[in-house]
Amino acid sequence: MPKVHYLNATYGIRSWLLTTDHKRIALLYLAAVTFFFFIGGLFATLIRIHLLTPGGYLVTPEMYNKLFTMHGVTMVFFFLIPSIPAIIGNFLIPPMIGAKDLAFPKINLLSWYIYIIGGSFVLYSFSTGGLDTGWTFYTPLSSVYSNAAVTPAVLGIFINGFSSILTGLNFIVTIHTMRAPGMTWFRLPLFVWAHYATSIIFILGTPVIAITLLLAGLERMFHLGFFNPALGGDPILFQHLFWFYSHPAVYIMILPAMGVISEIIPTFARKPIFGYSFIAGSSIAIAVIGFFVWAHHMFLTGESTYAALSFSLLSYLVAIPSAVKVFNWTSTLYKGSISYDTPMLYALGFIGLFLIGGLTGLFLACLGLDIHLHDTYFVVAHFHYIMVGGAVMGYVGGLHFWWPKITGKMYPEFLARVAAVTLFVGFNLTFFPQFILGYLGMPRRYHNYPPEFQVFNVMSTAGASILALGYLLPMIYLTWSIKYGKVAGPNPWPATGLEWKTASPPLTENFHETPEVTWEPYDFGNRRDLGLVAGAPSLAPAHGDD
């Protein structure tokens, strides 16, 4: 480990709260995002305990509405959307492209403070009256009739939106203007491509939910009529405006995770990734096409056949680039030298679970099926497979993969593998029964259900308790490893990205001198500096910039 690095370069709380170092800001985000993950997880726990029995004895129906709403709001806006970009993206994009920091370090810090302020408003809402509108805030329930603390929540999410927008702005500009000499677009790691695509959505989508929630909040505060039929307003207008952002938002949640997988798979298959330019292009394609499909959330609102057909067809189209990625990751594994390190376990799990989640999305995009499956547990299972089985596994896998770089230490490998398997098992036990429940007709957002659905609900809750263990274990041993873990060295895996040429942990300015890039990405056959030569891959870690 280097003597002076970004963690010990300066001391004191002010040096953290007023830092402009992207790596420290990433850790500030890690702390805040983990906190919100716990809050969201708490609500999930209460939901699953309540749903153990058909009578719904744990909480009142009104309270149940608040539980699923607050779970959704916390997890979507304060965990899933920022997790990979604001933590792993912030930390890694500059070293990956050979830069000393992002383009706008102070705006990066501002993003974090905006996140905290937005989160505070939402927590205030949760503790003073809660929120019972669903994370989708459909009007006029949210803007007129709800008796919950809607206004502060809506204000909090509005504010938080600017945190996303500024992060996206920072990433786009950084990737365009701050690349080191020789780091051409097609030498960029796919993680960077993924974040570039994500940032397009941040910039062009988030402002729309900002103005939408602003209008809904104004309607609630001043009794205006934008979305209230009693005053001539239109709830469908709200839904269009809401989903214009919130559908692309799900691509914000998955693209970064796909970027993580694209880094892990070649490393632990010891092979260049298959079809680099197709994976890069598919990230952009997902970001663009994803903006054309939002009204598939509105199939049951009275859309004409023509409108429904077009959105259905476009929704099928947007699945194609995702499928391209799955094919390419799988092809990368073929004839690779596979090792089952913890990050690889998460990546392999991701591929399988994302496949199920993505394909069930196509079930829902089919008009004839959606009529029956809309607003059932099928939808809930579908998006949890992608968000948890996909995005969260990508996040946890990414944390493990880059943990040695971030902290300079290794986590305990055996325990980590146990945790990964636990998470995988727990996850499937929690959510697969929900596909069956939805198929059998159990509606979502209902506080009780007919007795014949109890078996699957009990399985789901049992799975949730195993899943919780799968999350707790890494939190414990990752924290433990900061002090007691083995020293990692600059490149323990070894992997080929430019970030692995920095020290572990990196210097504040990442590189002593701006590097010059002369190699292709994922070139496991030809990296002498990593001890990898064609035909004889070596496991010896390389010497970095110590």
Added chain:
Amino acid sequence: MHRTGELFGQFETLEQQKETASLGMWVFLAQEVLFFGGIFLAYTINRHAYSAAFGVGSNTLDIYLGGANTVVLILSSLTMAMSVWSAHVGKKQLVTLFLILTLLLGCVFLGVKVVEYKQKYDHHLIPGRSFDITYCSNNPTACGLEGKDLAAEKEEVEKALAADPYLNSHAQLYFSLYFGMTGLHALHMVVGAGLLLWLIKQSFAGRFTPSYNTPVEMIGLYWHFVDIVWIYLFPLLYLIDRHR
């Protein structure tokens, strides 16, 4: 990151820094397009649904004040562009002068908006309990209408009421959008005014030269964007059904 002269530590060259600032501001403006775009969409849907009410609402707006404000704001864009030019050719005093002119014109715009808003308040056209689209045709003296204006106005309102029995609610929707859109725009102008003040202070200290004038250019881009929003707001809000 430390800074040497004008160069911030994360950059290699001033050229890279300038390129970065420019792309950053344009990307920010792209996001603003979508931000305003949402409320423009709400306007479009509602105008199509309630064209009579929108016409009546629009005709209560003072076209002279609106037109004058349009001229003022476009003029302020000219002075802003001139300020950037002055920096490029090294005429430091002109930079400050044009910035001050831009700020003054911006303040005129905001002052006129205050006058207009006050007028709406007096005429019971603020959305809420006392909103009444027929107030002026029923109380002409209170609204400063006289003679032929009064008769035409009353006839128009009656015709609209016949076409749309819920005229008052729908007109209220128009005014919610009017205040929402012009209010959001005015808020952006206030922020712009603050930025101009900061620029004037720096310019006064002689900070902007042909080799370093990025802040002037960037804030200029922002100011022009705010002008563009108004270029759309003026016809959409003030000029509906004027030919009746």
Added chain:
Amino acid sequence: MSEHIVPPKIYVVIFLSLMVGTTLTVVAAFQNFGQWNIVIALGIASIKASLVVLYFMHARYSVGRTKLVIVCAVFWLGIMLALTLSDYSTRGPRESRLHVPTVVHSLGS
């Protein structure tokens, strides 16, 4: 950003064009072109906006990347408007879907 310095003369010409455009918009608004009134109004506004973007904001002299950002912003706004309107225009009449307003404010003084 290019170092191309736009001479003040161009700015004044653009300003005058914008004044002409504003006058035209107002004059056209007082003529009855039926459903074309809105098209004319938006058309003139778009020409004015383009002049501001191209000359005051120097887009004409900027790198391709800047032009791409502008095109994308406008295009994305277009997606939002076009697809939403395509849904609205293919639905049934609005009155059959909504409650009629139940809040009737008292008219007259």
